[in-house]
Amino acid sequence: MRKVYVVGVGMTAFGKYAEKSVLELGKEACKEAFENCNATPKDIEVAFCGAAGLLDDQLASTPGQKILRQVGITRIPIFNLESACASSSVALHNAWNFVASGVCDVALVIGVEKMTGKSREERLAAMSKGSDIEVEKGLTFPGVFGIAARRHMHEFGTKREQIALVSVKNHKHAVYNPKAMYRKELTIEEVLSSPLIADPLTLYECSPMCDGAAAAIIASEDVAKKLSDTPIKIEASVYVTGEYSPDPRNAFITFEPTIRARKIAYKKAGIENPIKDIDLAEVHDCFAIAEIIHYEDLGFCRKGEGGKLVEEGVTWLGGDLPVSVSGGLLSKGHPLGATGVAQIVEIVEQLRGEAGKRQVDGAEVGLAHCLGGFMSGDACSATIHILSRNS
Amino acid sequence: MRKVYVVGVGMTAFGKYAEKSVLELGKEACKEAFENCNATPKDIEVAFCGAAGLLDDQLASTPGQKILRQVGITRIPIFNLESACASSSVALHNAWNFVASGVCDVALVIGVEKMTGKSREERLAAMSKGSDIEVEKGLTFPGVFGIAARRHMHEFGTKREQIALVSVKNHKHAVYNPKAMYRKELTIEEVLSSPLIADPLTLYECSPMCDGAAAAIIASEDVAKKLSDTPIKIEASVYVTGEYSPDPRNAFITFEPTIRARKIAYKKAGIENPIKDIDLAEVHDCFAIAEIIHYEDLGFCRKGEGGKLVEEGVTWLGGDLPVSVSGGLLSKGHPLGATGVAQIVEIVEQLRGEAGKRQVDGAEVGLAHCLGGFMSGDACSATIHILSRNS
Numbered sequence: 001m002r003k004v005y006v007v008g009v010g011m012t013a014f015g016k017y018a019e020k021s022v023l024e025l026g027k028e029a030c031k032e033a034f035e036n037c038n039a040t041p042k043d044i045e046v047a048f049c050g051a052a053g054l055l056d057d058q059l060a061s062t063p064g065q066k067i068l069r070q071v072g073i074t075r076i077p078i079f080n081l082e083s084a085c086a087s088s089s090v091a092l093h094n095a096w097n098f099v100a101s102g103v104c105d106v107a108l109v110i111g112v113e114k115m116t117g118k119s120r121e122e123r124l125a126a127m128s129k130g131s132d133i134e135v136e137k138g139l140t141f142p143g144v145f146g147i148a149a150r151r152h153m154h155e156f157g158t159k160r161e162q163i164a165l166v167s168v169k170n171h172k173h174a175v176y177n178p179k180a181m182y183r184k185e186l187t188i189e190e191v192l193s194s195p196l197i198a199d200p201l202t203l204y205e206c207s208p209m210c211d212g213a214a215a216a217i218i219a220s221e222d223v224a225k226k227l228s229d230t231p232i233k234i235e236a237s238v239y240v241t242g243e244y245s246p247d248p249r250n251a252f253i254t255f256e257p258t259i260r261a262r263k264i265a266y267k268k269a270g271i272e273n274p275i276k277d278i279d280l281a282e283v284h285d286c287f288a289i290a291e292i293i294h295y296e297d298l299g300f301c302r303k304g305e306g307g308k309l310v311e312e313g314v315t316w317l318g319g320d321l322p323v324s325v326s327g328g329l330l331s332k333g334h335p336l337g338a339t340g341v342a343q344i345v346e347i348v349e350q351l352r353g354e355a356g357k358r359q360v361d362g363a364e365v366g367l368a369h370c371l372g373g374f375m376s377g378d379a380c381s382a383t384i385h386i387l388s389r390n391s
Numbered sequence: 392m393r394k395v396y397v398v399g400v401g402m403t404a405f406g407k408y409a410e411k412s413v414l415e416l417g418k419e420a421c422k423e424a425f426e427n428c429n430a431t432p433k434d435i436e437v438a439f440c441g442a443a444g445l446l447d448d449q450l451a452s453t454p455g456q457k458i459l460r461q462v463g464i465t466r467i468p469i470f471n472l473e474s475a476c477a478s479s480s481v482a483l484h485n486a487w488n489f490v491a492s493g494v495c496d497v498a499l500v501i502g503v504e505k506m507t508g509k510s511r512e513e514r515l516a517a518m519s520k521g522s523d524i525e526v527e528k529g530l531t532f533p534g535v536f537g538i539a540a541r542r543h544m545h546e547f548g549t550k551r552e553q554i555a556l557v558s559v560k561n562h563k564h565a566v567y568n569p570k571a572m573y574r575k576e577l578t579i580e581e582v583l584s585s586p587l588i589a590d591p592l593t594l595y596e597c598s599p600m601c602d603g604a605a606a607a608i609i610a611s612e613d614v615a616k617k618l619s620d621t622p623i624k625i626e627a628s629v630y631v632t633g634e635y636s637p638d639p640r641n642a643f644i645t646f647e648p649t650i651r652a653r654k655i656a657y658k659k660a661g662i663e664n665p666i667k668d669i670d671l672a673e674v675h676d677c678f679a680i681a682e683i684i685h686y687e688d689l690g691f692c693r694k695g696e697g698g699k700l701v702e703e704g705v706t707w708l709g710g711d712l713p714v715s716v717s718g719g720l721l722s723k724g725h726p727l728g729a730t731g732v733a734q735i736v737e738i739v740e741q742l743r744g745e746a747g748k749r750q751v752d753g754a755e756v757g758l759a760h761c762l763g764g765f766m767s768g769d770a771c772s773a774t775i776h777i778l779s780r781n782s
Contacts (some may be wrong), residue, residue: 053451053473069635076631077630082473090470094485097492100494101493103488129448240466240467241456244465381469
């Protein structure tokens with residue numbers, strides 16, 4: 001397989017866009033990605049569009065074609081991919097395979113989602129499509145992670161405040177990210193006293209419904225050096241699906257696909273000690289407890305010790321391994337299909353040293369991690385991308 | 392790029408399945424594909440699932456994971472692809488790229504759709520998601536092809552009866568296909584006197600809403616020979632999207648993406664004279680007039696002469712280039728996402744000489760053609776696959 005680089009990235013600010021269609025959001029992200037490098041729409045040989053597509057009719061059929069037409073990209077193969085919350089990171093993995101294996105030299109990946117503007121009933125009906133067995137049993141996504149929080153506290157003595165601290169941290173980080181939806185610091189008391197959503201998780205511990213789009217242009221080595229002065233190398237692109245027979249001893253407190261993806265990714269990227277070898281990570285912090293579980297599954301600490309990691313400051317900006325420096329899903333926002341590529345936007349800006357006040361000093365290696373869907377106590381999709389600035 | 396072969400195929404009969412979920416239909420097609428060759432679920436390295444997903448909640452999120460789990464396929468990368476009516480032929484093109492470029496040796500492609508069981512209102516609302524600008528203007532898919540029929544008749548003197556004959560032919564072919572939804576011969580009078588849907592097209596000239604699934608296992612050359620005694624070679628796999636600025640002189644009477652895909656595919660497969668070099672074709676006969684337009688766009692005859700081709704018997708079983716021998720979308724049925732792979736099932740059975748009473752004598756080369764979506768007078772997706780029995 002050939003070396004693959006990210007050459008250009010772009011994204012809309014995440015938020016509520018009553019006036020903008022998802023097609024406009026997608027266009028905006030693509031335009032920024034082209035402005036971000038020397039590539040033009042004519043350079044794109046194949047495109048990939050990731051969207052969960054649950055809440056906007058425009059996403060229901062050929063969204064990639066409809067978005068890309070607006071930036072002058074027509075005629076080429078365009079793949080529309082769905083994998084729940086991991087839709088656009090799975091799209092990126094597909095694109096990476098095309099470039100790495102020599103199918104094409106330059107590919108565009110977009111992630112888009114519009115989630116606002118529907119009634120509460122429509123949102124509930126749509127989001128329940130995201131699961132299957134769980135929904136039949138009355139279990140929602142917040143419900144899953146509420147159980148996870150309770151069990152994590154029970155099994156490992158994780159403190160309620162440690163979970164809340166994840167949200168405090170990510171909201172603090174988001175203050176420095178002009179693209180984040182919420183840019184306001186929260187105290188631990190504010191997090192804990194916000195409305196209860198799924199015991200024990202409160203409103204500020206759940207990622208918000210929002211709208212947004214992100215785009216990334218990737219290229220093979222030779223071409224990448226022409227298209228960007230600062231190409232960022234994709235050291236590993238890994239996508240696995242669940243095994244759906246999780247050990248009941250680990251149910252709700254680990255996501256096995258993350259562990260399996262991590263082992264493959266770390267081997268490919270030569271990561272031995274993540275705390276030392278990785279400079280920042282964007283993880284799938286859809287709920288505050290999720291980030292703690294991901295620390296453990298990604299090997300940042302031992303199982304059960306995730307609460308301590310955030311309490312000791314390791315994962316804060318300035319710590320040994322800052323996590324969700326963008327504000328994460330919790331504070332930057334989580335427009336499902338846009339999240340995967342938006343994580344890549346953050347990592348690329350950080351590795352280029354362009355992240356302003358939220359810059360991780362000397363960042364050389366970054367990790368992005370997404371989960372998508374949930375079935376029988378297991379994630380339907382887990383992706384890990386490891387990027388480095390060493391070309 | 393490496394040579395790629397289809398080693399196993401399977402499909403459900405197409406029809407109305409009130410009692411079966413789309414997951415069961417998908418499982419059934421996969422099981423048949425495995426029984427059809429020496430591959431087992433453990434051989435599958437990557438899977439691709441195509442579904443338009445408009446009418447069944449189970450298709451809304453990670454359908455591939457949910458279907459494949461039931462046949463024991465977990466953990467591997469699974470890509471869920473949407474491209475309207477071309478969803479699973481686009482999935483096949485994605486899979487072909489993976490095998491041809493060496494990403495993997497064995498891939499599974501499934502196409503599924505459940506369209507029945509919803510109210511008329513729900514169906515109308517869902518199907519209108521399939522288009523965009525056209526829907527805003529009040530134009531439905533039957534409306535598009537009604538205009539196409541009227542204009543084709545006006546421009547080229549195509550006779551009303553020639554259009555109806557396409558439906559007569561495909562219904563006759565379907566009598567011999569145990570997997571077809573409708574297996575009853577129709578007279579030209581019956582077609583013309585059936586209820587008017589979109590002037591001049593009648594009910595029997597429109598493909599039916601139905602449920603179904605199809606699966607194909609593809610493999611690289613060395614592996615294919617182990618997995619099947621009769622591997623069928625994919626000579627060309629081409630996917631293009633629209634250019635959406637069609638020449639108004641050709642609007643509604645040609646689909647430019649088909650012509651563009653055809654040129655690439657014929658070059659790859661060494662097709663110079665389609666009537667001589669191709670032994671059978673499954674085309675996207677979503678409406679009777681569509682098949683006539685496809686004859687022309689695929690170069691089976693000159694523009695405007697498609698009506699004559701069917702009238703003269705060229706495209707009937709026993710003719711020089713039988714088209715829609717399976718019964719086509721018109722009579723076999725058109726469960727959107729299942730159609731692309733179902734066409735491959737037909738071609739493979741024909742090239743193996745396993746098509747029973749509908750066998751095309753000595754078939755060596757077959758073509759499958761799909762269109763997906765419609766925007767600004769152009770198709771959003773066109774795929775062409777050319778298969779041959781010469782390994």
